[in-house]
Amino acid sequence: MDKSARIAVIGAGIAGLTVAGLLQKQGYRVAVYEQAESFWRIGAGIILGASTAKVMRRLGLEEGMVRTGICPDAFVSRDVETGAVLNELVFDEAAEARFGGPFVNIHRADLHTLLVSALAPGTIRFSHHLADIRPASDHVALRFHNGHAADADIVIGADGIRSVVREAIQGPATPRYIGKIALRAVFPRARAAGVPMRDCTKWWGDDRHLLSYFMTDRRDECYVMAAVPSDDWNAESVPAEGSSDDFLAAFPNAHPDLKGLLEATDNVSILPICDRVRNDAWSEGRIVLMGDACHAVRPFMAAGGSMAIEDAALLSRAIELCDTPEAAFALYEAKRIPRVGDVQRISVENSWLKLPGDTAWFFGYDPFADSLDLAA
Ligand SMILES: Cc1cc2nc3c(=O)[nH]c(=O)nc-3n(C[C@H](O)[C@H](O)[C@H](O)COP(=O)(O)OP(=O)(O)OC[C@H]3O[C@@H](n4cnc5c(N)ncnc54)[C@H](O)[C@@H]3O)c2cc1C
Numbered sequence: 001m002d003k004s005a006r007i008a009v010i011g012a013g014i015a016g017l018t019v020a021g022l023l024q025k026q027g028y029r030v031a032v033y034e035q036a037e038s039f040w041r042i043g044a045g046i047i048l049g050a051s052t053a054k055v056m057r058r059l060g061l062e063e064g065m066v067r068t069g070i071c072p073d074a075f076v077s078r079d080v081e082t083g084a085v086l087n088e089l090v091f092d093e094a095a096e097a098r099f100g101g102p103f104v105n106i107h108r109a110d111l112h113t114l115l116v117s118a119l120a121p122g123t124i125r126f127s128h129h130l131a132d133i134r135p136a137s138d139h140v141a142l143r144f145h146n147g148h149a150a151d152a153d154i155v156i157g158a159d160g161i162r163s164v165v166r167e168a169i170q171g172p173a174t175p176r177y178i179g180k181i182a183l184r185a186v187f188p189r190a191r192a193a194g195v196p197m198r199d200c201t202k203w204w205g206d207d208r209h210l211l212s213y214f215m216t217d218r219r220d221e222c223y224v225m226a227a228v229p230s231d232d233w234n235a236e237s238v239p240a241e242g243s244s245d246d247f248l249a250a251f252p253n254a255h256p257d258l259k260g261l262l263e264a265t266d267n268v269s270i271l272p273i274c275d276r277v278r279n280d281a282w283s284e285g286r287i288v289l290m291g292d293a294c295h296a297v298r299p300f301m302a303a304g305g306s307m308a309i310e311d312a313a314l315l316s317r318a319i320e321l322c323d324t325p326e327a328a329f330a331l332y333e334a335k336r337i338p339r340v341g342d343v344q345r346i347s348v349e350n351s352w353l354k355l356p357g358d359t360a361w362f363f364g365y366d367p368f369a370d371s372l373d374l375a376a
Pocket residue numbers: 010011012013014015016033034035036045046047048128129130131158159160161162163164182225290291292293297299301302303304305306307308
């Protein structure tokens with residue numbers, strides 16, 4: 001599409017920031033509208049597979065991401081009660097060469113800071129909460145709760161699981177509470193001194209699991225996130241504070257290595273885990289969705305952020321290649337929906353990396369090398 005196209009991105013999350021950075025690198029004019037007044041440091045980590053490193057490389061951010069986060073030595077799967085090692089996927093130089101990039105764990109706020117650093121100054125318009133979106137024949141009209149209005153030639157809805165842009169395409173529907181809550185905690189490693197902790201471990205129980213990992217290679221701060229069944233929450237429940245007692249109650253027969261970590265947890269927060277029923281209507285006319293706005297998955301494969309970043313690569317490539325928004329979005333959907341569908345299915349199964357298996361299709365994927373020739 002012509003480089004003079006005015007592109008509006010709704011939402012400055014992982015998806016919106018990544019696509020804005022890539023489109024600006026291609027020479028497009030992009031404005032990102034974010035409802036928040038500013039960014040704040042959310043206490044949580046994120047796991048990013050090697051496919052995302054290829055996108056960060058394109059933005060000139062791969063080195064910064066590796067320096068700021070940690071490249072774990074392995075992803076280890078252990079049984080919650082016996083502690084038995086079920087799988088160990090080693091991330092050494094050979095794995096990095098095989099996958100074409102590193103596997104990185106990082107603090108979400110650090111990832112945000114990196115992505116923002118790739119944008120031209122003034123790109124993000126904070127305090128712009130989208131209220132209304134109206135397609136016209138040659139543009140889309142946007143109206144925000146702060147009274148501001150804007151027109152765009154293309155609107156990218158990157159506004160997360162409760163997307164307003166999504167409603168314009170798919171109609172209203174609430175997110176689905178999956179019957180599990182997430183317990184999260186970030187705390188100093190010193191609180192668990194003497195407790196063995198590998199760089200990145202997933203502890204598997206029958207109907208619950210827990211991830212523990214470091215977010216920097218100083219290894220002085222631990223992040224744990226558990227997914228635990230609960231009938232007491234719903235999709236509208238607001239996040240609550242918790243304590244180490246909540247973790248300990250959720251894993252009453254925890255192996256001593258895990259119990260030691262749970263006893264040390266601090267700054268505990270609890271939130272309902274939601275996803276959405278799959279709906280593959282991702283675009284209409286000049287409006288397109290990406291990230292959680294169109295494919296919110298349960299976080300059991302640790303892949304929602306990676307999928308948002310991959311979306312950004314394919315969407316920016318399709319916009320540059322095609323003459324019209326409709327053609328670009330059809331190409332983007334054709335490339336993304338099958339892969340995202342696999343991730344949605346595996347996330348529901350909650351089977352990823354539990355046992356040894358093929359991982360190259362996921363980590364080895366290169367969103368810039370993937371052919372855009374649908375006939376090929
Ligand atoms: C507990 C948990 C753990 C997870 N762990 C991992 C992991 O390890 N690895 C991984 O890859 N993924 C993980 N995920 C998934 C990942 O966090 C999401 O898939 C990812 O954040 C989606 O990014 P996004 O940019 O699409 O949406 P969001 O991050 O939700 O960003 C949306 C943005 O849009 C803004 N916005 C919303 N509505 C409006 C509006 N009307 N107007 C303007 N702005 C608006 C929001 O303020 C926000 O900034 C996890 C998710 C959860 C819940």
